[in-house]
Amino acid sequence: MNSKIIIxxxxxxxxxxxxGVFLLSRPEQANPQLDEFAKCLSEKKFTMYGAYWCPHCQAQKKLFGASFKYVPYVECTQQTGLCLEKKIEGYPTWIASDSVRYSGQLSLEKLSEITQCNLK
Structure with missing residues (x-):
């Protein structure tokens, strides 16, 4: 009886x-609305500076899902000179084309408000 319970x-x-492994290994589904939103950020040259080891950066990327590939992104561990030049002191940091910067993880709604990109 005991061995049956163990088995x-x-x-x-x-x-x-x-x-669990199956669910975690599924590729992210495309989201056309988020694709357009991320492309709008790119068109407006609204860039995220971050680091692969930063949990807030990972959370920020996760908000976009597969659409993050369209977001202008600078990996500061690989482009240290650029991040020093831009005076990046914390992650994530967003910099607009007019050099206005926003520190920390931002909601998609806040990004939409700042950039006037339509979140739909």
């Missing part, structure tokens, strides 16, 4: 792990 428990845990 069932191990089987359930294994199934849950497999399901």
């Amino acid at each position: 069932i428990s191990v089987s359930l845990v294994t199934l849950l792990l497999i399901a």
